[in-house]
Amino acid sequence: MSSSTADLPVVVVGAGPAGLAAAAHLTGYGVPHVVLEAGDRAGAAVLGWGHVRTFTPWRWLLDRQAAGVLAPTGWVRPEGEVPPTGRELVERYLEPLAAALGTVRTGARVVAVAREGMDKARTTGPDARPLVVRVRRRDGSLEELRARAVLDASGTGERCPLGANGLPALGEAEARAAGLVVGGLPDVLGADRSRFAGRRTLVVGMGHSAAGTLLALARLAEEEPGTELLWAIRSRTPRRLYGGGAADQLPARGAIGSLLRALVASGRVELVPGFRTARLDLVPTADGPAVDVTGSDGWSERTLTGVATVVAATGSRPDLDVLSEVRLDLDPGLEAPRALAPLIDPEHHSCGTVPPHGHHELAQPEPGLWVVGSKSYGRAPTFLVATGNEQVRSVVAALAGDTAAADEVRLDLPATGVCSTDLRPDPEPAACCG
Known part of the structure; x- marks a missing residue:
């Protein structure tokens, strides 16, 4: 990291489960950061399927560091084996977490990420310059934020x-x-x-x-x-x-x-x-x-x-347009980070058989840029929230210079089966993540 960027914040794109977990870990390390959310509230994308129940009980959804941030606020930790709906996930976890963090800006849509003073064709010393995040405000005006690093946790909102x-x-x-x-x-x-x-x-x-x-x-x-x-x-x-x-x-x-x-x-x-x-x-x-x-x-x-x-119900794709001016190394088929793609390939893996992975597999040629959460899976439909929590824990540890923690990646996932459902005793609609 260059001394010219050391005092700049980390920008996290998206206030969903992965983005807010990343913010919680950044808070734990004392790293200045801001979370930019396009919607009007934290978890806005999750509310798009708020009527749907995930297949995953709370214990597989809650990030440990995020729970630690919430504990002093009087937050009541959700328990039990009944999986939450999307709305319950937002109201009982994501919104309280966003409030406790105090670093989330809503109505801030990221439209582009670039390197200050350089386009992606120039490769000499890019890590000496900050990343620039262009944001569209609620009123339609644009602003630019200078960033030490960018974690893109914006999800896969493009329908196939x-x-x-x-x-x-x-x-x-x-x-x-x-x-x-x-x-x-x-x-x-x-x-x-x-x-x-x-x-x-x-x-x-x-x-x-x-x-x-x-x-x-x-x-x-x-x-x-x-x-x-x-x-x-x-x-x-x-x-x-x-x-x-x-x-x-x-x-x-x-x-x-x-x-x-x-x-x-x-x-x-x-x-x-x-x-x-x-x-x-x-x-x-x-x-x-x-x-x-x-x-x-x-x-x-x-x-x-x-x-x-x-x-x-044909799945979704990552929106890569916002990253068109930074250097990416993606699998040509899945549109996931190249090192991650074989670990999540749906031809060979279900969501429960994905091996542990962290900052090494998620790193991009653009210094300081990571694609995390469901967006890191590209077109693979096998993402689990628990996977995203471990991803951002590793990435943030790497950003904070805690190499040992960053490299020690552990992933405990429920095995077999399809990758989500919404069933209690009576069938209800299936969820899009778990």
């Missing part, structure tokens, strides 16, 4: 398109504009109930969002006659999503696969395997506009007709 080739399917933009395509975690049993009740819904995807939405739709179908459920996946079999069942260390996570398997076997969910979405066509119906969705298995086409709503 329906097209099987990674591009939007033909007609997808028009279908979205018409309101016929929604994201992967609609509030099926609450605010969005009227959209799905008594109508034909297609869920596309084979991750936790798809599974939870299907379970919620199945429950709705019991209450609302005429509710039809289609589930399209690119794979030939949903075996991977069915997961570990009763052998799963997280009972809620194992239950989601068992319930979904039973729904398909009973015919309450019509499974369409080997379906690669290619085209969406708007069609009029007696009940209003609908969409015909055409896909291919590589040999022949099939069209799913009269779909009132398509739930695009």
